[in-house]
Amino acid sequence: MTTVSSRRITLLAMTSLLAGCLCQAANAADAAAPDEQPSQEDTADEAVPLIAIEGSGELQMDAGIGNNGTTSLYATVEPEVTVNLSDAFRLFGHFVYEPVLDPIEGETNVFRSQGFYAQELYAGLTVGQAKFALGKINPVFGVATDEAPGIYGADFAGNYDFKGALGLGVKFFLSEDTIGSGDDALTVKQTIDASIFTADPSVLSRSLFTDRGQFHWQDYRVGNTDLPESFALAYVYSTLNADDEVGGPTGRIALRRLAARASNVSDEWDLLAAGQTAIDLGDEQTLRPLAEIAYFIHENGYGKDAASVTLGLEFQQGDWITSAVAAAHDRFGASGPADYMLTASFGRIFKTDMTGEFRVDAAYSNARVDGVETNVVGLRLHKNFSWQSSGPGL
Known part of the structure; x- marks a missing residue:
């Protein structure tokens, strides 16, 4: 019978071996470069910048409806920074500035408990058709967390994604084809995403400005082992347009295990299937349905199992966008009723010479969580940003 100590030693050895493989593969990737390099003129369009920054900033107000309504005004900024040390090796950081503590119920909270932390921070390496990431990563699992439309559309799905974990992730590119040409071209990709990970107990789990506290293994019942024992595996089929947005049939199936630290706690095993697409109706009209189910x-x-479902539909007419999302989460055999959420959003994209493009949305959400029903209205100002150095990477 394998002891706990020997299992930890084995996992540590595996992690060290994987890290060593990454370093040796980086040297091999650089050494394998052909002696004859294309001219700078030939590669100008494909030059990788040394530093690239992109992300989004939001200003949002949520107002609860009722006698004990809670009002919150806060900002969310998510910069993603990539430093390309070579064509194959890069450093990546995904940082978040947002409220890191819950608002005070029944009061007006203005920029309360805003904190800044690293959600992802890793070294990345490309070897052939595989991309590796070692460090603080987001294991690939659900789609609705990032893709559900509207201000509140991703609220339920965001509860079961396991982001900001420590581990190793790899994306294998199985195939890539181009359909059409010019601005209407679509890229069809098939990938396998795999990762081994555990919850981050390091100082990186804390936040600046407002300290949300350092993670302790007792904070989670699963996914909290000393060394990476949890894993996620996903097959992704995507159809993307020139802006790297969903332009056609896109789907994902995923399997995940969240390992328990304590011997008297069961591991959690998760299955997920998700699909979405974009349907061009003509006359600048686009319909974007989304569906995701997780068990x-x-x-x-x-001891109890559970299931979550998220169904979303977004309709865009030129610069005007409206959407609706229905979500539910049921713990089978639990004494209380199932949780649910119904939300609708309406927004518009604006463009000015001074500010560029930005988006304003208004939304309403009716939800029941743990038997407590809430009604919330929200208003959000959203703007994307990007910058990159003029010179190529090292």
Whole structure:
């Protein structure tokens, strides 16, 4: 019978071996470069910048409806920074500035508990058709967390994604084809995403300005082992347009295990299937449906299973966008009723010479969580940003 100590030693050895492989592969990738390099003129369009920054900034107000309504005004800024040390090796950081503590119920909270932290921070390496990431990563699992439309559309799905974990991730590119040409061209990709990970107990789990506290293994019942024992595996089929947005049939199936630290707690096993697409209706009209279902075996390490469903629909007419999302989460055999959310959003894209493009949305959400029903209205100002150095990477 394998002891806990020997298992940890084995996992540590595997992690060290993988890290060593990354370093040796980086040297091999650089050494394998052909002696004859194309001229700078030939590669000008494909030059990789030394530093690239992109992300988004939001100003949002949420107002609860009712006698004990809570109002919050806050900012969310998410810069993503890539430093390309070579064509194959890069450093990546995804940082978040947002409220890191819950608002005070029944009061008006203005920029309360805003904190800044690293959600992802890793070294990346490209070897052939594989991209590796070692460090603080987001294991690939759900789609709705990032893609559900509207201000509140991703609220339920965001509860079961396991972001900001420590581990190793790899994306294998199985195929890539181009359909059409010019601005209407679509890229069809098939990839396999795999990762091994655990919750981040380091100082990186804390936040600046407002300290949300350092992670402790007791904070989670699963996914919190000393060394990476949890894993996620996903097959992704995507159809993307020139802006790297969904332009056609896109789907994902995923399997995840969240390992328990304590011997008397069960591991959580999760299955997920998701699909979305974009349907061009002509006359600047686009319909974007989304569906995701997830099943959780021994959710959070407890004996009961659970399931979540998110259904979304977005309609765009030129610069005007409206959407609706219905979501539910049911713990099978639990005494209380299932959780649910119904939300609708309406927004518009604006463009000015001074500010560039930005978007304003208004939304309403009706939800029941743990038997408590809430009604919230929200208003959000959203703007994307990007910058990159003029020179190529090292």
